[in-house]
Amino acid sequence: MKLRTGIHRRFTDPSGNAFVYVAASAAIMAVDPLSDELVMAFDGEGRESDAVITGHSDAEGAASALKDLIDLGIIRPADEPNPPRAPMPPMPFPLATLVLNVTNKCNLSCTYCYEYGEDRLSEPAPGAKSKRPMMLEETARQSIDFLFKSCGERPVVTITFFGGETLLNFGTIMAAVEYAEVEAAKLQKRAHFALTTNATLLTDEVIRFLVAHRFGVTISIDGDQKEQDRHRRYKSGKGSFAEIVPRIRTLLKTNRANRGRPIGARVTLTQEASSVMDTYRFLTEDLGFDEVGFAPVTAAKKRDYALDGSAYDRMLAEFASLSDDFVAAALADRPHGFANLNDLLRELHQGIQKAHPCGAGLGLLGVSTEGKLGLCHRFVESESHEVGNVRDGVNEPVRQAFLKRGHVDAKTDCRQCFARPLCAGGCYHEAHVRFGDATHANLHACEWIRGWTDLGLSAYARIQASRPDFFARYETS
Amino acid sequence: MKHLTPLNQKARRLAALIEGQRDAARPLLQDPPPTEYPFGCTTIFAPGWEVDSSGGVHGLCQPIERDLYDCYHTCYWPAQVPDGVTNWPKWTASCGAPMNDWKSIDLVFP
The missing domain is CATH 1.20.5 (Single alpha-helices involved in coiled-coils or other helix-helix interfaces)
Incomplete structure (x- = not known):
């Protein structure tokens, strides 16, 4: 029979032990030298199994290794199509997270912002009524009712506040939290809260509130003064660094004293950004953040801050150094705050196999200031991506039609890619900005995604070799 | 492995x-x-004395004799079989293995 190795990534640890990451299942297997040989022998167009096994010096061993590889779906009949997958999870999908855009105003004018900058989604039509700048408390309460009504059997739901600058509408946030806690108690569920802010409005009162309600806080910050003030400025052009640093220090100190949830920094990487390692060190060691996540700027190709091919290569090299730092910490049993790698290792260890790139439109929806539902917070101002509103609920046909188009099996570009289980085509919003179609594969980032997945697999193998118990933290029952 | x-x-x-x-x-x-037990076409619905689309029994998914005992012993399906509870309790006595010799079960004449 003609057999062929399915889509996979073979990788090794420093001692030369071989592993495979199997795209069809997202399983990671250590392969012994005999099966490693077979994985390579059947790669490409495939070969007749007899031709490989019969002539083998250890024919019996090779036959038994081949059986193992076939059982686990690593090697398959060459002409057999992949087993079909469900086109859609059971619908209506229970909601887990609702992102409330409590305002679409901001007190900063970051030059690269996708919300206000050149790549914003919604250009108000001439003469059209302008959108409500602040979400009313009533809309926030309706959103929470909608969330509890749509979360099915889930015992915990998350309410995330987003903007604009979220804290410009602190009144609505307070009202929403109070209401959600009362409603959750009635239903014997729990509500978690999260918020993203630029930190300019973190007063002592706000900090006390966030810590008391155990918010998961993310601060948008790009690094030291030079990094931060390059793009993250007030409308006057003045940088925001000097304003936010004392506020962030107070927040981190108060949160730590009250054993709050870890507080993360979110860094936007642009063409001009300096060393990822320096920025990581500054944010964790000088400022005291628990974790740092880096994201390449979302931008159309022509913007001068957009990343080009060489910038992606440089970013990958810097992520590699920071990953080495993470692995060294893991082996020494020290915590490390490189959030991107932590998330990647979690997904790799659990064997996450995504049909859709993210939870947008599935377990996560965004709410605009007016109560309209979008696929996620990045789409809430876009009428062409509206999927209902919090009063009447989700427009199921629209939502499901989108999800069908966004399914990884519908993206022919992704068919041969080993990183498909984790990427599934990439961010809808990135795709929309780059290609004008939210369900287009993020082709501008493929090399980057594959390179980044390789970094994760290498870190996985290195930690597995000496500290397999490290991964217990990621296990689900 | x-x-x-x-x-x-x-x-x-x-x-x-x-x-x-x-x-x-x-x-x-x-x-x-x-041991394999003769069930009807499904475990919950034994269609009994049906005919296939041509009016015969060869197209049925199970041989009809498999349903005989559902009709006779358990009265599960009210088909045209003798009443095994009171009048003809020994109707199938001549038949040890109905899968093979169901034809030995004869007609009855009330």
């Missing part, structure tokens, strides 16, 4: 599933094989 070591959670689940299937396959190979 001698040649592969599952590392992540997904791989361990798959390996356990495959090992489990190997165990489940074993009883079928035991000697003697486990």
